[in-house]
Amino acid sequence: MIQDARVLQDEFIPKEIGHRDQEMNALSRALDPATRGQSAETTFLFGPSGAGKTCLARFALDRLREAVIDLNHQYVNCWRDYNRFRALYRIVEATGPTYDIHRQSTPTDTLLDRLDEYDGPPFVVILDEVDQLQDEDVLYDLYRMRGVSMILIANQEEELFSSLDDRLVSRLRGSTRIRFEKYDLDELVSILEDRVQWGLTEDALTHEQLALIADAAAGDARVAISILRSAARRAEQQEAETVDFETIHEAIPEGRTEVKQKNIEQLTPHQRTLYEIVKEYETLAPSDLYERYRERVDKPRSNRTVRNYLSKLAHYNLVTKEGDGRGRTYRLLP
DNA sequence: ATTCCACGGGAAAGCATGGACC
DNA sequence: GGTCCATGCTTTCCCGTGGAAT
Numbered sequence: 001m002i003q004d005a006r007v008l009q010d011e012f013i014p015k016e017i018g019h020r021d022q023e024m025n026a027l028s029r030a031l032d033p034a035t036r037g038q039s040a041e042t043t044f045l046f047g048p049s050g051a052g053k054t055c056l057a058r059f060a061l062d063r064l065r066e067a068v069i070d071l072n073h074q075y076v077n078c079w080r081d082y083n084r085f086r087a088l089y090r091i092v093e094a095t096g097p098t099y100d101i102h103r104q105s106t107p108t109d110t111l112l113d114r115l116d117e118y119d120g121p122p123f124v125v126i127l128d129e130v131d132q133l134q135d136e137d138v139l140y141d142l143y144r145m146r147g148v149s150m151i152l153i154a155n156q157e158e159e160l161f162s163s164l165d166d167r168l169v170s171r172l173r174g175s176t177r178i179r180f181e182k183y184d185l186d187e188l189v190s191i192l193e194d195r196v197q198w199g200l201t202e203d204a205l206t207h208e209q210l211a212l213i214a215d216a217a218a219g220d221a222r223v224a225i226s227i228l229r230s231a232a233r234r235a236e237q238q239e240a241e242t243v244d245f246e247t248i249h250e251a252i253p254e255g256r257t258e259v260k261q262k263n264i265e266q267l268t269p270h271q272r273t274l275y276e277i278v279k280e281y282e283t284l285a286p287s288d289l290y291e292r293y294r295e296r297v298d299k300p301r302s303n304r305t306v307r308n309y310l311s312k313l314a315h316y317n318l319v320t321k322e323g324d325g326r327g328r329t330y331r332l333l334p
Numbered sequence: 335a336t337t338c339c340a341c342g343g344g345a346a347a348g349c350a351t352g353g354a355c356c
Numbered sequence: 357g358g359t360c361c362a363t364g365c366t367t368t369c370c371c372g373t374g375g376a377a378t
Contacts, residue, residue: 085364105352105363286340305367307341326339326376 001236001243007199008229010222013058014194019187020056023178027060027151030176034122035068040149042172046157047180050220053153056180057126061151070121077128084108084135091115091125091142115145128153131160132315139168182219189214191221192228200232205243212245216252227255260333263316271309273297278319283329 006012017024023045030041045053058075065071074094081087088111092098095118101110125142127133131154142148154160157177161169183191192210205213205228213231217224231251235243267275277292278284284292289310294300301309310330313319320333 083365102352102363104350104365105361107363302368303340304342304369308367311342324340324375328340 001201001204001241002199002232003201004199007195008225008232010225013055013062014198017052017056017059018190018194019183020052020180023052023056023180024060026176026178027056028063031060031064031124034064034071034124034149037070037122039122039147040124042143042149042175043151044157044172044175044177045151045153045180046155046160046177048155048182048219050217050222050224051180051182052221053180054126054128055221057128057151057153061124061126064124068122072120072123073125074123075126075128079129079132082132082134084138084141085111087127087133087135087138088112088115088141094123094125095120112141115141115148118145118147120147123148124151125149126151126153130154131156131163136164136168139164139172143168143171183221184219185211185214188217188219188221188224192224195225195228201241203242204232204235209243209245209248212248213252216256222259223256226258227251230254230258260316260318263318267313267316270297270301271312274306274309275313275318278313278330279332283322283331285329289330 002008027043027045030043032040034040045057047053061073065073072094074091076087076090078087081090085108088108089098089101089103092101092111092114095114100106101114123145125148127138127142127150130139130152133139139150139152142150157179164172189207189210192205192213193207196205196210210228213227214224216227227248228251231243231248234247234251238247240247264272264275273296274289274293277289277296281288281292290303290306293306310319310321314321317333319330322329322331
């Protein structure tokens with residue numbers, strides 16, 4: 001049933017993109033100077049998750065590379081490479097060999113020097129989930145680099161700018177900003193239809209089934225494709241020719257939680273214990289939570305460190321903090 | 335008003351790792 | 357090889373802030 005599994009992967013970039021013509025035109029205009037060997041405009045893509053921001057950015061860059069021979073580029077996920085060193089490391093990677101640069105024992109200045117020395121073709125950097133960057137210095141660093149231009153992706157426009165330094169905000173004032181809306185049901189269905197056509201056998205799913213998936217995804221294309229992926233995987237395991245409704249109903253919760261599951265696997269044992277405790281008690285005051293943690297774990301970390309862990313769990317969207325100050329509780333996110 | 339928590343920034347200590355030097 | 361140094365990462369300690377309870 002699955003003909004080409006890559007089509008169902010998150011990183012897959014389609015040959016063509018529908019429903020995003022305006023956004024695509026705006027982004028192309030911003031990137032246009034690169035076709036003449038100049039720096040592209042700094043561009044922001046804002047919108048809810050699964051609205052096609054990342055996909056469009058990568059797609060536009062692919063298109064640009066077809067038109068321009070001399071172009072350098074790099075994609076950085078700031079959620080994963082969340083501090084200055086890691087983000088810069090990722091960017092330096094694109095400028096040449098990095099065998100002499102290591103995760104530890106290489107000064108950040110060395111990375112900056114390498115970027116300063118950069119004398120190649122126009123260089124476009126996509127900074128995805130830029131609101132997750134702990135260290136906004138990276139934006140300064142890149143801003144002053146000659147020949148480097150940025151596409152910055154985030155969910156909330158106001159939230160991002162309120163967290164940035166005023167000087168940085170004023171420097172970015174003139175940048176292009178493109179806003180994305182959630183996909184509506186028909187758009188999601190047509191996105192899914194394309195994926196089925198490219199990746200699965202014909203008629204593996206009916207239109208009604210795709211509409212069911214699209215409805216469950218609530219405008220989020222990533223979730224929709226994730227559900228489609230687990231449905232196809234389940235059907236393939238059963239050696240079925242087509243996907244039935246039961247399989248889809250099973251795939252919906254799985255598709256929704258797939259990202260979360262990956263995040264849990266990345267936690268350290270201590271962090272996972274905290275997660276388990278919150279899961280068990282549903283809602284918990286900070287002091288109680290720390291108490292339970294101390295009871296359960298062998299060599300408990302300090303209170304302060306646990307707070308860092310909890311921030312990380314919140315960052316992964318595994319738990320949520322409710323209320324403020326005294327009445328604060330931690331709760332499991334659905 | 336005062337006390338009590340909780341939060342989160344920053345400094346410092348401890349750890350792991352690679353490079354230079356012998 | 358062995359030792360020392362520099363570096364980034366993680367954890368801990370310290371502390372100011374602010375809201376809620378007393």
